[in-house]
Amino acid sequence: xxxxxxxxxxxxxxxxxxxxxxxxxxxxxxxxxxxxxxxxxxxxxxxxxxxxxxxxxxxxxxxxxxxxxxxxxxxxxxxxxxxxxxxxxxxxxxxxxxxxxxxxxxxxxxxxxxxxxxxxxxxxxxxxxxxxxxxxxxxxxxxxxxxxxxxxxxxxxxxxxxxxxxxxxxxxxxxxxxxxxxxxxxxxxxxxxxxxxxxxxxxxxxxxxxxxxxxxxxxxxxxxxxxxxxxxxxxxxxxxxxxxxxxxxxxxxxxxx
Amino acid sequence: xxxxxxxxxxxxxxxxxxxxxxxxxxxxxxxxxxxxxxxxxxxxxxxxxxxxxxxxxxxxxxxxxxxxxxxxxxxxxxxxxxxxxxxxxxxxxxxxxxxxxxxxxxxxxxxxxxxxxxxxxxxxxxxxxxxxxxxxxxxxxxxxxxxxxxxxxxxxxxxxxxxxxxxxxxxxxxxxxxxxxxxxxxxxxxxxxxxxxxxxxxxxxxxxxxxxxxxxxxxxxxxxxxxxxxxxxxxxxxxxxxxxxxxxxxxxxxxxxxxxxxxxxxxxxxxxxxxxxxxxxxxxxxxxxxxxxxxxxxxxxxxxxxxxxxxxxxxxxxxxxxxxxxxxxxxxxxxxxxxxxxxxxxxxxxxxxxxxxxx
Ligand code: HEM
Numbered sequence: 001x002x003x004x005x006x007x008x009x010x011x012x013x014x015x016x017x018x019x020x021x022x023x024x025x026x027x028x029x030x031x032x033x034x035x036x037x038x039x040x041x042x043x044x045x046x047x048x049x050x051x052x053x054x055x056x057x058x059x060x061x062x063x064x065x066x067x068x069x070x071x072x073x074x075x076x077x078x079x080x081x082x083x084x085x086x087x088x089x090x091x092x093x094x095x096x097x098x099x100x101x102x103x104x105x106x107x108x109x110x111x112x113x114x115x116x117x118x119x120x121x122x123x124x125x126x127x128x129x130x131x132x133x134x135x136x137x138x139x140x141x142x143x144x145x146x147x148x149x150x151x152x153x154x155x156x157x158x159x160x161x162x163x164x165x166x167x168x169x170x171x172x173x174x175x176x177x178x179x180x181x182x183x184x185x186x187x188x189x190x191x192x193x194x195x196x197x198x199x200x201x202x203x204x205x206x207x208x209x210x211x212x213x214x215x216x217x218x219x220x221x222x223x224x225x226x227x228x229x230x231x232x233x234x235x236x237x238x239x240x241x242x243x244x245x246x247x248x249x250x251x252x253x254x255x256x257x
Numbered sequence: 258x259x260x261x262x263x264x265x266x267x268x269x270x271x272x273x274x275x276x277x278x279x280x281x282x283x284x285x286x287x288x289x290x291x292x293x294x295x296x297x298x299x300x301x302x303x304x305x306x307x308x309x310x311x312x313x314x315x316x317x318x319x320x321x322x323x324x325x326x327x328x329x330x331x332x333x334x335x336x337x338x339x340x341x342x343x344x345x346x347x348x349x350x351x352x353x354x355x356x357x358x359x360x361x362x363x364x365x366x367x368x369x370x371x372x373x374x375x376x377x378x379x380x381x382x383x384x385x386x387x388x389x390x391x392x393x394x395x396x397x398x399x400x401x402x403x404x405x406x407x408x409x410x411x412x413x414x415x416x417x418x419x420x421x422x423x424x425x426x427x428x429x430x431x432x433x434x435x436x437x438x439x440x441x442x443x444x445x446x447x448x449x450x451x452x453x454x455x456x457x458x459x460x461x462x463x464x465x466x467x468x469x470x471x472x473x474x475x476x477x478x479x480x481x482x483x484x485x486x487x488x489x490x491x492x493x494x495x496x497x498x499x500x501x502x503x504x505x506x507x508x509x510x511x512x513x514x515x516x517x518x519x520x521x522x523x524x525x526x527x528x529x530x531x532x533x534x535x536x537x538x539x540x541x542x543x544x545x546x547x548x549x550x551x552x553x554x555x556x557x558x559x560x561x562x563x564x565x566x567x568x569x570x571x572x573x574x575x576x577x578x579x580x581x582x583x584x585x586x587x588x589x590x591x592x593x594x595x596x597x598x599x600x601x602x603x604x605x606x607x608x609x610x611x612x613x614x615x616x
Contacts, residue, residue, distance in 0.1 A: 164326075
């Protein structure tokens with residue numbers, strides 16, 4: 001105990017933590033206030049709002065899963081090359097040559113559960129009426145986060161480059177070619193034309209833009225990889241920051257007036 | 258076992274699965290207090306588990322439900338049963354309090370503020386550790402699936418979208434891709450975003466209740482449970498090769514043939530009823546369907562505004578009400594089209610394949 005006390009009195013320790021051990025109300029408030037991560041929380045919260053039976057901790061679980069996906073995802077990136085020659089073999093090698101190789105398992109089960117957790121979180125927010133004023137905007141941020149979660153999962157599905165991956169993405173992206181205006185099999189495809197030359201063709205429609213080609217091929221793999229590892233996580237991270245900020249600014253987790 | 262299997266296989270049709278689901282949904286909704294008693298709800302969960310355990314005697318069934326990528330859907334079934342109980346149990350208890358003139362249970366402690374450290378940070382920490390442990394165990398026990406290397410020429414049968422999109426793939430049975438894959442999902446997103454702006458009911462903000470907002474909860478739960486979750490479950494466990502429907506204990510025979518006997522409305526109208534030849538001009542040919550769609554989208558809202566939804570029309574005003582009704586009608590279009598398919602084998606209400614314009 002005296003040793004711990006000594007450590008807590010060193011200049012190094014005090015340069016990091018600017019308050020005493022969080023055992024007094026003042027220090028506990030300072031603990032939440034002076035730490036950038038804990039600062040996502042308010043200092044005080046409604047007792048009814050943080051009850052497990054009220055939030056189910058589902059937003060928190062979703063965030064936990066996002067962090068799990070980020071950490072395991074970065075580890076996976078060390079071993080994975082997004083090209084047709086290497087992708088599949090790199091995935092096989094993860095199991096056979098990489099020590100403690102359960103990163104892929106954690107990443108995959110975590111991804112499935114994240115989709116489920118977002119749905120359940122949305123369900124609880126709906127059932128407690130927490131989208132009502134003043135939280136309308138945060139609900140909308142949430143809807144975009146829901147889409148980003150699904151897109152993250154969808155783009156990741158292609159990366160193992162096995163039969164499951166390429167055909168699931170083929171089935172999914174086939175929908176895009178039926179886009180009513182900018183899909184070449186959509187009812188409005190013929191509307192966009194210059195004279196006799198149609199502008200919406202298999203080589204110029206939205207599906208082509210998504211896959212960077214007419215089929216799910218090398219270019220689609222690279223495109224999905226970049227979206228999955230860089231663009232979508234950045235967007236999701238940014239929106240989560242806004243989401244949490246708004247939870248605080250809208251008066252904390254909701255409760256009866 | 259054989260009797261058990263054939264009993265459940267005899268429910269094997271999309272129409273029965275959906276009609277029974279709607280029946281159970283209505284039972285829950287209108288007998289909420291009874292259904293939310295812990296022993297009733299937990300008995301239902303136990304029966305579901307029993308069904309899976311007994312069913313696992315069947316080798317094919319066992320293989321399907323324990324497939325790595327299908328485990329999330331099994332977990333989802335129990336998670337949804339459990340959280341529905343947790344939510345609506347609190348809602349019914351609150352409703353009883355409200356009936357007695359008491360504030361909802363949450364109000365007892367909603368003015369009490371507690372310090373986030375430790376009251377929130379500690380539980381978060383415990384949750385993090387517990388979940389990490391659970392995922393490590395799961396990861397060690399079940400290997401992530403990997404199939405044959407990708408081949409652009411050999412399509413697997415069935416080729417399924419990722420599980421969370423199977424509801425959309427199921428809609429493809431009833432609608433063309435431009436509706437099932439683009440317009441309807443777009444409507445889901447727009448609809449979700451519109452919820453806070455079209456639900457102007459100030460009650461039920463920040464606590465569980467059913468009585469104070471039955472309409473909103475009914476619509477949301479119908480869309481979420483029947484038109485999304487049930488379709489995902491069906492798409493995972495009951496749709497096999499060629500997207501044919503199979504009973505839970507039926508062997509997924511890739512050669513199962515299902516007769517295609519679907520007929521367009523235009524054929525019913527011109528050929529069967531008027532005893533004429535189909536007109537050559539597609540617009541004239543499809544006129545009956547086009548008129549029906551216009552009635553559905555323009556006249557039906559006006560009728561609703563004067564009859565069953567009169568109250569909402571006055572509360573919401575024209576703009577909000579129009580958005581609400583269009584969203585509800587889009588949502589209802591799926592069960593309506595399903596019903597028409599099951600009863601009169603209707604293929605398209607409006608079928609202009611020349612322009613990919615089929616409804
Ligand atoms: C990546 C996805 C998401 C994450 C990480 C996330 C995280 C969180 C967290 C941690 C909270 C605090 C309370 C709680 O845990 O319930 C919260 C609240 C909230 N979330 Fe989310 N969320 C996500 C998606 C969504 C979605 C899809 C919606 C709705 C469509 C939504 C709407 C809301 C609203 C309105 C609140 C305030 C609730 C209240 O004050 O009671 N969020 N979110």
